[in-house]
Amino acid sequence: MMPLRDVSITRKLTGAILATALLVLALGIVLLGFRDIVAIRKEMARTTMLIAQAVGEYSVSELAFGDREESTKTLAKLGQMRDIEAVALYDEEGRLFSAYERGDIDHHDPIPADEVPPDQGSHSRFSELHVEAIQPVVYEGHRYGTIHLRASSAPLTKMIRAHVLSVVFIVAGLALLALPLAIAMQRAVSRPILELAALARRLSDEADYSIRVPERRRDEIGLLSNGFNSMLAAIERRQRERDVADTERKAAQEELRKLNEELEDRVTQRTRELRDAQTQLVQAAKMASLGTLTAGLAHEINNPVNYLAGNLSLMGDVYAQLSAHLSELEDPRLRRKVEGMSQMLADGEEAARRLKDLAQSLRFFSSPAESPLQLADLHRGIDSCLEILAPRLKDGVEVVRRYGELPPVPCRLGQLNQVFMNLIENAADAMQGKGRLTITTTPEEDSVLLLFADEGPGLSTEAADRLFDPFFTTKEVGEGLGLGLALSRTIVVKAHGGQIWARNATERGCEFSIRLFMSPDGEGDAHD
Known part of the structure; x- marks a missing residue:
């Protein structure tokens, strides 16, 4: 029920x-x-x-x-x-x-x-x-x-x-008889109430406060309709006021948002400028100190190297004179030793040359643009570095050469060889002597791109941010000074106007990229 x-x-x-x-x-x-x-x-x-x-x-x-x-x-x-x-x-x-x-009464009480x-x-x-x-x-x-x-x-x-x-x-x-009359009275009373209910439902569905109840009665329901219309008019007025206030508030919020974004952009730009200026000041101070150190170190290396080079040259002259009389030596063992001196003298001269190049690179670190640029074959420089490091690479490092057709590039090849040597040695250290080193060269429209990819563990976030900072190293204490990549950056960017950067490879390992321009016009950039 x-x-x-x-x-x-x-x-x-x-x-x-x-x-x-x-x-x-x-x-x-x-x-x-x-x-x-x-x-x-x-x-x-x-x-x-x-x-x-x-x-x-x-x-x-x-x-x-x-x-x-x-x-x-x-x-x-x-x-x-x-x-x-x-x-x-x-x-x-x-x-x-x-x-x-x-006697015809069926049931009655007897009279007592x-x-x-x-x-x-x-x-x-x-x-x-x-x-x-x-x-x-x-x-x-x-x-x-x-x-x-x-x-x-x-x-x-x-x-x-x-x-x-x-x-x-x-x-x-x-x-x-009363039912039709009751129904008629019910309709007269309930119809306006039902109209009010339908209007309220329409207001709930459409939220249209402009509609009104027709004012046809003067009884209590008519008073209710008038009050309902007054309420709708008040709601409509407040709705308009709220819409206006919302529009003004949204406009103010949008203006405030734009001002905040502009302020944040200015703060970000200013912070970046200050950070760049601070970085440049710190880097300049580091490079000034390092330049003084490397200049003194280069001077100290040059003196014994020049002495060693002079003695090797003198020994070469002596060997040339001995070579003319090798046939006079009766002892075959002694003759073989004298003959082997030729290779030893060549190795000694090569070592002296490398020491001299190292001293020159150290001097270049403080004043990188002293020597002129010359057209050179980069593949020959890379191959020579691989030959020098062959004893270190032959036990477990597989070198894959993917050389493109590179034209002669204006450069200081001796300095770039120092960069190549450093990148190859770092790759071997990262792979702990086991893995594949892929060297790729690619000609571009107005530059050449060199890529050195290893299969090591890759770069951490901290290492990627500080990779080219002087004295930063991921090696154990005593295994490295942290100057190799800083020097490489100076050679590529300042001396050749090129670019150098590093990133983690897609699968594993790390990739170092060098871009050298065919018409260098100043300092380039180093990024990761």
Whole structure:
């Protein structure tokens, strides 16, 4: 069964109007019927008392002379009255004198033989099926006895039933007549309420506060409609004000966002400029200190190297003179040793040359643009470096040469050889003497690109950021000074106007790239 709160308002109004009308009608009919029943009861009680009084007057002589037989005949005459069921006559001492009971009554209570006390007064009473009257028999002030008369209350019961049926039929008929009227009244009351509900639902769905309820009534619902319209007007006004405020707020926020972005850009740019300036100052200070150090170191190396080179040259002259008399040596072992001196002198001269180049590179570190550029074959420089480092690479490092068709490049080949040597040695150290080193050269439109790729562990974030800083190294203490890549950067960028950078390879390892321009015009760049 649907709860009452869930029943539609139209049904509630119809039910309320119909129930109220029927309740009022039924209550009125019931009250009228109750009044009639009370009046009938009173009339029945009065009639029964009058019959009992008349019987008592006729029974005075029988009581006075004790004529029971005649009294019984007198009481039996009451049988002609259909509603009289029983009558009893008691003497003045309350003993039963005579009685009469109808024989066609199926169920009735017998009249008791000593029911009435001798001093009981006149009265009547109703039971479920009877109305009884008790009337004293008095003549000239003397009480001769008492009459107890019992009549059936069936007429009253029939009247009550007829009244109930009439109430039911009348209420049913009035309900049928009142239903159209209740529906019409319900529609008159509920239609504007339903219109308000539909409008509220439309407002919820569309959020259109410009719509209004038609003002057609002057009753309470009309006041509700007017109040609803006033509320919508206030909401619409506030909505417009809020839209304007939102537009202004968004414009202000957008302007503030642009100002913040502009400020952040300025701060970022200024911070970058300050950081670059600080980096340049620190780098300049480092390079100045390093230049002083390398210049002094180059000077200290040059003195013994020049002495060594002079002695080797003198020994070469002596060997040339000995070579002319090798045939005169009788001892074959001594002859073989003298013949082997030629290679030793060549190795010594090569070592002296490398020391001299190293000293020159150290001097170049402080003043990198002293020597002029000359056209050179870079492949020859790389191959010479590989030949010098062959004893170190031959045990586990596989070198793969992927040379392109490079033209002669304007450069200082001796300085670039120092770069190539450093990159090849670093690759071998990173791979711990085991792995593949791939050297790729590629001609470009106005430059050449050299790529040295190893299969080592690659670069960490810290190493990638500080890779070309002087004295920065990832090797163990005592295994490196951290000057190789810093010197390489100086040679490539400052001396050749080129570019050098490093990055981790796609699969594994690290890649160092060098770009040299065919027409160098100044310092290049180093990036990663």
